[in-house]
Amino acid sequence: MRTLNLKETTSKSSFLLLAISTFILSLFLFTSCSESESIDGLQDDTTLIEKIESASKITVSDTDLPTSTSIAFNGDLADSFVTNVELASGLGYKVAIETDNEAREESKSDVFFTLQGRQLNDTNERRAKKRRKCFEFVFPIDFIMPDDTTITLSAKEDWTLIRAWYQENPDTRERAQLVFPVDIILKEDGSTQTLIDRDDLIAVKQNCRAGKDKRKCFKLVLPVTFTMPDASIIEVNERDDFKLVREWYKDNPNATEKGSLNFPVDVEYRDGTVATIEDQTAYDAAKESCRD
Missing domain, CATH: 3.10.450.360 (Nuclear Transport Factor 2; Chain: A,)
Structure with a gap:
């Protein structure tokens, strides 16, 4: 068996060290280059958008x-x-x-x-x-289309169903109507809020634009009941029961009136205090005070 002398051992060690150093340097250069390309790509997109904006089109x-x-x-x-x-x-x-x-x-x-x-x-x-979005809808959500059909979205990818409907009905200009109540998840803190009607939705969006607390000013203390336009009564004992109200609107797409909340009701404010509201006038006043 041949024995390596000191000179050969030293030479092999030096070669191995050089190879390792070269590999590390290559990895560093590759990483730096990738980061640079990413930054340059972002700058290129910004520059191209500016050129498109200023160009004749x-x-x-x-x-x-x-x-x-x-x-x-x-x-x-x-x-x-x-x-x-x-x-x-x-x-x-x-x-x-x-x-x-x-x-x-x-x-x-x-x-x-x-x-x-x-x-x-x-x-x-x-x-x-x-x-930008300050909240996400909790699926499923429903839309009543201009022909009174209903489209249910079970996931965010299903938004394409709305677009497809209009592609099949190109002469229709009236937009789809979101069916309330709906649940939303606020991006601010991850809390879930139930929006009873469009007024609730408008209030949340206004707070988003103004940079205010996105949570509803108050929420209904369950159970509550609603009298629907056909005089039927829907009892909401827990959050999931709000879907019963939504189902009624899906089944009655031509309804021109909203269901009415039956009073008195208790509401819980953001700070945890609970108050009793006796009628619709007081309820509207409470919602209005939230905007001040």
């Missing part, structure tokens, strides 16, 4: 958008539909969109795409705020 059909835009419209933009498309020649597309997702702070906003159909990463705070 022509209006084109939404059917002219590259097919790869479907990735965005089946993902984060699943709740949105296109209202206008502008092409900046040699640069990309500016697309005006609207949404039926009332969790969004604004119903209208703009998004941008490359000529190949990749959605550009928009860092503009004003535009980003329009699409």
Whole structure:
């Protein structure tokens, strides 16, 4: 058996050390390069959006958008539909969109795409705020469509069902109506709130825009009852029972009146205090005081 001398051992050790050092240096350079490319990519998107915004544009059909835009419209933009498309020649597309997702702070906003159909990463705070959400709906939720049919969304991906309905009914301009009551989860603290009607929804959205406490000013202490327009009584003993009210509206899409809350009721304010409200006038006054 051959025995390595000191010189050969030292040479092999040096070679191994060099190899390890080269590997570590390569890994560092690769990581740094990847981070740099990510930052440069973000800067490139911002620059391209600015160029599209300032360039002369022509209006084109939404059917002219590259097919790869479907990735965005089946993902984060699943709740949105296109209202206008502008092409900046040699640069990309500016697309005006609207949404039926009332969790969004604004119903209208703009998004941008490359000529190949990749959605550009928009860092503009004003535009980003329009699409920001301060709460998420608890699914399922229901919409009554203009033809009085009902579409139930069981997950966020199902927003495309609303868009598909309008694609099949292109002459319809009336928008879908969200069926109340609905539960929402506030992004601020993860709490669940039940919105009884559109007034509750408007109040939450106003607080979002104003940067105020997003929680409802007060909630109903259960059980409560509702008298529906057909004189039937629905008793709500726990939060899940609010779906009984929603089911009534789904079964009666032509109803023009709202169910009425039967008084007196107890309400619990944010600070934990409980008060008794005797009639609708006092209830409306309590809701109004929350806005002050």
